[in-house]
Amino acid sequence: MNEKRRESIVDASRPSAGRVYDYLLGGHHNFEVDRRVAERIKEILPFMPKAFMLQRWCLQDVAMEVTRRGLDVIIDFASGLPTQDHIHTVVPAGTIVIYSDYDPVVVGYARDILGDMQNVYYFEADARQPEELLNRPEVQDILGGRRDVALVMWGVSAFLSDDELAHAAQVLYEWSGPRSCLAFNAQAADVDEDNPIRHKIHALYEQMGTPLHNRSLERARLLLQPWRLGPEGFTSLFDWHGIDTSVMTEMERKVFGTGGAGYGAYFVK
Numbered sequence: 001m002n003e004k005r006r007e008s009i010v011d012a013s014r015p016s017a018g019r020v021y022d023y024l025l026g027g028h029h030n031f032e033v034d035r036r037v038a039e040r041i042k043e044i045l046p047f048m049p050k051a052f053m054l055q056r057w058c059l060q061d062v063a064m065e066v067t068r069r070g071l072d073v074i075i076d077f078a079s080g081l082p083t084q085d086h087i088h089t090v091v092p093a094g095t096i097v098i099y100s101d102y103d104p105v106v107v108g109y110a111r112d113i114l115g116d117m118q119n120v121y122y123f124e125a126d127a128r129q130p131e132e133l134l135n136r137p138e139v140q141d142i143l144g145g146r147r148d149v150a151l152v153m154w155g156v157s158a159f160l161s162d163d164e165l166a167h168a169a170q171v172l173y174e175w176s177g178p179r180s181c182l183a184f185n186a187q188a189a190d191v192d193e194d195n196p197i198r199h200k201i202h203a204l205y206e207q208m209g210t211p212l213h214n215r216s217l218e219r220a221r222l223l224l225q226p227w228r229l230g231p232e233g234f235t236s237l238f239d240w241h242g243i244d245t246s247v248m249t250e251m252e253r254k255v256f257g258t259g260g261a262g263y264g265a266y267f268v269k
């Protein structure tokens with residue numbers, strides 16, 4: 001990992017996107033410096049905490065759906081904190097959940113939260129190089145040769161450049177078995193280039209050392225090839241889980257809704 005990026009995520013005197021996210025979700029695993037950025041984000045976009053919650057609810061839907069599809073191993077990249085609303089809390093008993101995140105502080109907190117829970121694991125790993133997680137001897141032991149798995153990239157694609165996303169998709173495709181699927185969340189699709197809110201949010205993430213990458217849904221689809229977009233196509237998270245949008249301002253609907261951020265899709269082989 002880029003040394004500068006590593007320094008910024010370990011350093012508790014500098015904000016980290018993962019801990020900011022935790023604060024906006026109502027969590028307690030964050031520092032003063034994270035809370036200050038989170039409050040600034042809330043000033044710019046008061047709907048942001050609700051949007052993050054929606055992202056989590058949709059992730060729960062993903063977890064239940066992939067197990068309905070018969071997959072009993074879920075490998076999740078850039079997991080954030082495994083609090084009470086995360087994947088392992090909604091899957092049938094016996095499902096193996098492998099979480100990962102590249103922020104060592106998040107990983108430390110995550111292991112405290114999970115304790116010695118059965119079938120749930122948490123590793124430090126970079127979603128830009130999924131091969132590192134997949135090739136870990138501990139992970140290979142857990143999998144026991146299984147390759148038909150659900151792969152999840154939720155709430156992270158905007159942190160990856162086009163090249164990084166394409167590389168990750170290629171590695172996951174080559175590694176995984178024919179029945180595998182990739183649940184993918186496109187966070188920053190098609191937000192209007194001139195939208196002033198977009199510029200302010202981008203500037204904040206840039207300052208944290210984790211710049212955001214916007215791309216259209218079509219661009220995301222192309223970068224994920226040879227994965228094939230499932231028959232449901234990309235679905236706005238508003239429709240994926242359902243949410244009362246009447247509480248949102250017009251600008252918030254634009255930023256988060258159709259034509260804005262927040263889409264999900266299942267990719268298959």
Ligand SMILES: C[S@@+](CC[C@H](N)C(=O)[O-])C[C@H]1O[C@@H](n2cnc3c(N)ncnc32)[C@H](O)[C@@H]1O
Pocket residue numbers: 017018019021055056059077078079080081100101102103106125126127128154155156159
């Ligand atoms: C917005 S949270 C998403 C958490 C969870 N996936 C969800 O959707 O609820 C983003 C997480 O991605 C992590 N992250 C960002 N870039 C990453 C990377 N390249 N590799 C692994 N984790 C990353 C951050 O540390 C943070 O915990």
